[in-house]
Amino acid sequence: MREADQGRAVRPSTRTVAQFLTEWFVAVEASMDATTWQNWKDYAKSYVVPHIGAEKLQRLDEPQLLRLYAKLLTEGRIKKDRNFAMYRYWLTHKVDAAPPGPRDVSNACGTTIHAARAAVRRYQAGIVPQRVDPGLAPKTVRNIHAMIHRALVDAVAWKYTANNPASNVRPPKRSRARRTVWNRDDIQKFLRASSRDRFAALFLLELTTGIRRGQICGLRWYDVDLDAREITVHDNRVVIGGHARDKAGGKTQNADQTIAIDRTTSAALEKWRELQNEEREFFGTDYHPGNYVFTFQDGRPPHPDSIRQRFDRLAAAAGLERITFHDLRHSYATAALKAGVSPKIVSERIGHADVGFFLQTYAHVLKNDDSEAAEQAAAFLFGDGFGSSIAPD
Template sequence: MKQGHVRKRGKTWYYQFRLPEKGPDGKPDFDTKGGFATEKEAWAACRDAIKAVEQNRRVKSSKITVRAFFVEEWLPAIKMLVDATTYDNWQAFIHAYVVPRLGDGELQKLTAPMLVKFYTQLLTDGRIKPDNNIRMYEYWAKAAKRGQQPTPREITDACGVTIHAARAAVRRYRAGRIPTPKPAGLEPKTVRNIHLAIHRALVDAVTWKYLVDNPADNAKPPRVAKSRRPVWTPEQATRFMDSICFDRFYALFRLELTTGLRRAEICGIRWPSLDLDAGTLSVHQGRVVVSGRAQDAQVKTEDSERLIALDEETVGALRVWQAIQDAERALYGDDFRDTDLVFTYEDGRPVHPDSIRERFKRLAAQAGLPEIRFYDLRHTYVTGALRAGINPKVVSQRIGHADVAFTMSVYQHVLPGQDEDAAARAAAYMLGRRRTQETASNP
């Protein structure tokens, strides 16, 4: 490869050098770029371009826009590479936030400062989804002033929300929980998730030779304050289970509180994965929600695939549930939808994960318990297991975390006193004998 040369064309300078490979027609190929104000700038750019070729980091000049790359090339390419929920979230972020604000710009002109400015704008005025909670409350409050009690169905029709959302809203308003308007900007966590999608896309842009470097590497997303999700105490968990002893999905909630399964995992369990004689459950598939529809899917990661033991009472609850389902199968006959799923409705239809979430909210409210998410039952299990003295490594394996270090980084706060205990044990081991001698010599 030759060193290259620079020439003046009109009022600006350009560089040119021969590439090591030949062009499509078999003739020598050249890298040329112009528009430099001075000869010095052209030479500097030429040296950088030659170095990029030598390091196999050269990219061809392209006018492709951010919109075209993300929507027409990247999203179709990764659809089969990531799980359905991740893809659904990423494509929603791209269409809702990235394309409207950055889509018309050229991909190769995207810079870290531009991304930082974009994140700042999202934090300030990025919210595009309507504040349905406020809309529902205003409708409910107006009706209440007239002495009426609107039904969830009426709220659904008036506000364009799901029946699940309307039912949950009515429970909140009747309990005196009045919503406050959401800010115009997005939450830092949402902006951070958008950044993760952009970063992954630009990693591929570098790999596909659209970009030399990833501008998202130097565009730091907003910090997300760590928060501790509320969990139930053992007494509250027991109170909940006692209050739902006759609920159809008693066994599901008991299994959740004794294993900490993810919602997708517990809704996707099939009978062949359960060995009630051995008291074990094999976790390897789930049931996720994509664009509002439930569908079967593999578990999140390889670490999520695991075999876990079940306690005797949970096994007993599952045996009772199995007998109920067998009786329903016999009753419905050919109309029973036999899917092998453990948790179903009377006719064998699979449970929808969102329906289980809303059912939990309703049952917890009826029991007079503090409001937590269904996912917080997982946190409740982990918290209880660690406080019961179970080895953190065992807990980490049971809930499907990649390693115990991650588990402890999330749940270290639930083990108060460990640092004090470590200090006392270390001091006693290192200096205990000396302290005894000093005490004896100084009575």
């Protein structure tokens, strides 16, 4: 009666979790970032609705959410591990140094010929895939929890349910596994191997700035000042539902900024712009508008996924350890720290919103310099010959 007097009474309802989520995604689409909205919708469709979608919304409780998270952590992955299956077939059918071709691998493992070709190139380059865990990563489950919590906050506000069980549930701990990065020799080897690729300047810019993939694909020439050797990172080219879209603004507040580029990168961009201007003149009015820095011959900007796939092929051809395109960002940050650049400067350059999180992420790199820091500080304090004056007889 008190809740009714205060306008907080919740009427009994048979509305299911799936029905509520369908209504909720329509209602919040205009108020959410498009990438987040699409990711959360995919989470709901793939991981939430199949497990608890038929449950009545008002009966959803904490134990059900905990069981959902536990199941997703152990067996939640939907995509089958095709890569490891292809490698196992390719390895077991090698005869006298004549392994099966992409068509054989494709037919045996039920994959596309394109996936099989890329896989065979990796295996021939000595890149051995690791078996993928059947469960989801803790970070993914944490993202799913964030989506459920936000949705249930609105469910309570809309008086669809009396409480939010996600508020009383702790999501899985975030894993702190180190990202695989390339060292200086690896980076130089990749840059030499990709020097004749059309997007060589793109990879060079990525490895000397560490900006995000969407930012480098969405970079426009009016945001590049080669005379001052600066770029302004603002526009993003993101993937939503498999399609590339332009999006104004970076991922975080610090992502929108002007950063300096080195002389080598600036010279590479100048040479690339000359080639692009020749292509623009050749295509004339058929040249794609947009003024993107990195384009195909007719001015069309690349799909971010195509850049990732191109990077994978070039890295495999160079015989380098396989890392993701996003790991180039970590490779740059690690190299900059080892070169002695201030952690605060590196954090600002790559657009981290929280310097404290940056220090946690790269603590292993900074720890490696601890011994050198001790010696440098002592040398400054004591100078030469001080140690002998206090040494015991």
